[in-house]
Amino acid sequence: MxxxxxxxxxxxxxxxxxxxxxxxxxxxxxxxxxxxxxxxxxxxxxxxxxxxxxxxxxxxxxxxxxxxxxxxxxxxxxxxxxxxxxxxxxxxxxxxxxxxxxxxxxxxxxxxxxxxxxxxxxxxxxxxxxxxxxxxxxxxxxxxxxxxxxxxxxxxxxxxxxxxxxxxxxxxxxxxxxxxxxxxxxxxxxxxxxxxxxxxxxxxxxxxxxxxxxxxxxxxxxxxxxxxxxxxxxxxxxxxxxxxxxxxxxxxxxxxxxxxxxxxxxxxxxxxxxxxxxxxxxxxxxxxxxxxxxxxxxxxxxxxxxxxxxxxxxxxxxxxxxxxxxxxxxxxxxxxxxxxxxxxxxxxxxxxxxxxxxxxxxxxxxxxxxxxxxxxxSMINCAVNPQAARERATAYEPILKSKKVMIVGGGVAGCEAARVLATRGHKPQVFEKSSRLGGNLIPGGVPDFKEDDHALARWYEVQLRKLNVPVYLNYEVKKEDVLNSGYDAVIIATGSSPKVFSLGDDAHVYTAAQVLNREKDCGGTTVVVGGGLVGCETALWLAKQGKKVTIVEALDRLMAVNGPLCHANKDMLERLVPYNGIEVVTGAKVTGFKDGVLTVKIAGETKEISCESVILSVGYREENSLYHELEFDVPEIYLLGDARKVSNIMYAIWDAFEVANHL
CATH class of the missing domain: 3.20.20.70 (Aldolase class I)
Structure with a gap:
């Protein structure tokens, strides 16, 4: 051994x-x-x-x-x-x-x-x-x-x-x-x-x-x-x-x-x-x-x-x-x-x-x-394990009758729901429109310092395989698929999509996910619009590749709306940003991008930043349209993960566990 x-x-x-x-x-x-x-x-x-x-x-x-x-x-x-x-x-x-x-x-x-x-x-x-x-x-x-x-x-x-x-x-x-x-x-x-x-x-x-x-x-x-x-x-x-x-x-x-x-x-x-x-x-x-x-x-x-x-x-x-x-x-x-x-x-x-x-x-x-x-x-728990320090309160609930459950979306919420349902004896099936499970873990885990995000996605793949959960990839579920399927319950975990807006020269304006997934090349100089956790981590990843990166944030400081982030994580990332040569512009509103120049307004004054591309990292929007198409036609239906409310990995997993353990 x-x-x-x-x-x-x-x-x-x-x-x-x-x-x-x-x-x-x-x-x-x-x-x-x-x-x-x-x-x-x-x-x-x-x-x-x-x-x-x-x-x-x-x-x-x-x-x-x-x-x-x-x-x-x-x-x-x-x-x-x-x-x-x-x-x-x-x-x-x-x-x-x-x-x-x-x-x-x-x-x-x-x-x-x-x-x-x-x-x-x-x-x-x-x-x-x-x-x-x-x-x-x-x-x-x-x-x-x-x-x-x-x-x-x-x-x-x-x-x-x-x-x-x-x-x-x-x-x-x-x-x-x-x-x-x-x-x-x-x-x-x-x-x-x-x-x-x-x-x-x-x-x-x-x-x-x-x-x-x-x-x-x-x-x-x-x-x-x-x-x-x-x-x-x-x-x-x-x-x-x-x-x-x-x-x-x-x-x-x-x-x-x-x-x-x-x-x-x-x-x-x-x-x-x-x-x-x-x-x-x-x-x-x-x-x-x-x-x-x-x-x-x-x-x-x-x-x-x-x-x-x-x-x-x-x-x-x-x-x-x-x-x-x-x-x-x-x-x-x-x-x-x-x-x-x-x-x-x-x-x-x-x-x-x-x-x-x-x-x-x-x-x-x-x-x-x-x-x-x-x-x-003042309480210890775990983001990826909802049962940590709550072992008795969150013990798996016994079931009286096994249900056939359709799960739309193979991000962490959908995967956790499927894992818990199958563990308890239900019969879940997962439908994912992309080519792999993991949702936002996939772009999020691209930086070398986020390798464990991909490890978590692989863990879910292993768990669902061992639990014999059918997984259908490259399958975009429509309303008719749900209504004609004969499932006892339906979970909608369709995730979220990045917020985007036009800056003019949108051919060189990308989302953070597009750059992280290497679908788009941001060039040697880029501006990340949005200084939240995703924006800062994307900027750090790019700076470590030798690119010249600027972060433009509308609020007066970075990561102002993220939380509760541990001080260790937040404080270290805040210091890594300037340490890696990333310029930060706060209190700024972007107004346009044309001919390789991004214009921003700071306290009423206009500033120009030269760059080859702009990366938008200004949050995500819930993808819940399928749920609203079905909510009055399906007796037992649940909305989970970012599709319910854009949040973090912890709440996607925790909410999925809660619902799947009592279904």
Whole structure:
């Protein structure tokens, strides 16, 4: 078996893990109850990943401090808020996880400090090691008193003791990583203290050392304690992160200090280092969007592994099993951390073990269902997997009678509806007017950084084939086809079409889809009209080919109406645009294109831009005419995806799942 090495055991401290896969910690927003225990959604969510074969489950961040940085409840679990209740709910979860041969660590946090996300953690004065600027708010943080540090340290011992009683196999400390509170103490840029917690590297790591010593004293040396650790900060300045390949002066922790810190932390007794790079000031490193290369942390993990003698865990878009295998063979790391890939497919590990790699549902790194919803709504989900963190509420509904269902449109909404209907025992048939399934995934997945869009389209092809769903390509359905077919139900998922308007010389005015699909050549200089997500990604793709690109946007900033986009995705794309030489003109209205000159109006003044072509990326219009032709003639008819309302991949999939699961 090609991937057998990925299924060899490994130890963290005294705990043996059955394979080399861990579930990376991801914010457990929505998985706690009002007493700080795990709610049923949280229990089901983690158990499902254990059932799927993951060797080690690392929960999302939980808290133990109830005095210094108080949390809004319910939010994340808290191991000391109501200890009896925490142990009771967590025990149910750990017992079920152990039934599948998996181990589970509780991630315990010292707090967020200057990086608290206001929508998640309520309104309270932000704290930090020193009076430094908050990451998001226009506020200066309050320095922690020594007594408060001691209080937090003690809470770790109490919380870890409760975790051990609850059946957890170990804990992971959150974190000398990403600029959280412990990391703020460890980084001299943030830590300006002159007491025993400031100054030298050893003093700045004192907080992390005392946390470890407190837990070991309460739980014993054989209770493993791992640490989430960032070896390099990637900070150019306050709230300014570096881009991949950018030459800059590191203001946070550089690699030299990072490796020295790694050696010190292991000498203190940490049993594993869960390693990455980045901070909230450079958020697109710790939460890598599709614009980051896959496996971006491997080189940094290898540096750490070469100077420590404990297991090193590596996350960061590690869903390619060939890459994961090579990382083990090359000595980059000991354990592969899968975060978002296990949101997308909880059965990833078992499918890989059995060689069914074509059945693994891909993560597309959009972060709309996970980080986007965490930052906006305090809940973790997944754009491509509607059942993630809702396993019981969205379990497949049993059917009494199988129905024959006609699905018009083979985009993501039509494909997801067909998949769910066939899984439940209905008999769907898909009719697609183009030559392949996928809809807007096809042009959207053309840029190399969007390759997983095409992977998702292929996944749907595989799923429908395995479920024996008839698919009719190059078939444009008419009203008569539906009325004369004898279907029990009809789903219209005919998608959307790009909005277009005349600019004069329309022979050289194209849609983004035409250029992405290579139906039209935009030439060496082009203007993209529309600075939304599609416009910016198209411009970036073209600029990377060496073309001179200008974006013209009517609003005062790029991506003003997209959302909820994760800050990591949005902020990185905003910075990649100028970094790749793309000129941006905002507050501008295009008025015409003639003889290679585009005219735009900005604040009443006319500006001329020379270009070989103009690419329109000004949104999409619902294609719902067939639905309206049929809505009074078909008793059971549904309108889904962009045909119902132009939105994003997540809502197309989610809405299709909802309807198909209750049809």
């Amino acid at each position: 090609k991937y057998k090495k990925l299924f060899t055991p490994v130890k963290i401290g005294s705990v043996e893990i059955k394979n080399r896969f861990a579930m990376a910690p991801m914010g457990p927003l929505g998985l706690s109850d009002s007493e700080g225990g795990f709610n049923q959604r949280g229990i089901d969510y983690y158990v499902e990943r254990a059932k799927g074969g993951t060797g080690l489950i690392i929960t999302g961040v939980t808290f133990s401090d109830c005095k210094v940085e108080t949390q809004s409840m319910p939010n994340c679990p808290n191991s000391t808020y109501n200890p009896v209740h925490f142990i009771r709910t967590a025990r149910e979860m750990t017992e079920r996880i152990h039934a599948y041969g998996s181990k589970i660590f509780l991630m315990m946090s010292a707090g967020f400090g200057r990086v608290t996300i206001p929508t998640n953690l309520g309104e309270f004065p932000p704290v930090a090691p020193s009076p430094i600027p908050h990451r998001w708010l226009d506020k200066i943080c309050r320095p922690l008193e020594v007594e408060e540090i001691k209080s937090i340290v003690k809470s770790f011992g109490d919380g870890a003791y409760n975790a051990k009683r609850a059946g957890f196999d170990g804990v992971e400390i959150h974190a000398v990583h990403e600029g959280y509170l412990l990391d703020q103490f460890a980084i001299s840029m943030f830590n300006q203290r002159t007491d025993e917690y400031g100054g030298s590297l050893e003093n700045r790591l004192r907080f992390a050392r005392e946390v470890l010593e407190e837990i070991k004293s309460r739980c014993g040396d054989d209770f493993p304690v791992a640490l989430r650790f960032s070896v390099k900060s990637m900070i150019k300045d306050w709230r300014e992160g570096a881009l991949p390949g950018e030459v800059f002066e590191e203001k946070g922790r550089d690699i030299q200090e990072g490796l020295e810190a790694a050696k010190l932390l292991v000498s203190y007794g940490y049993d594993a280092l869960d390693t990455d790079v980045g901070t909230y000031d450079a958020w697109w490193w710790n939460h890598p969007p599709m614009y980051q290369e896959k496996g971006l942390f491997r080189v940094y993990c290898k540096m750490v592994k070469e100077v420590v003698d404990v297991p090193v865990l590596c996350a960061g878009r590690m869903d390619d099993p060939d890459m994961a295998l090579k990382s083990l063979e090359d000595g980059d790391c000991d354990i592969i951390n899968l975060g978002r890939p296990l949101l997308a497919d909880p059965d990833y590990v078992n499918k890989l073990r059995c060689g069914h790699t074509d059945e693994i549902r891909p993560c597309i790194s959009c972060q709309e269902g996970c980080m986007g919803r965490i930052q906006e709504y």
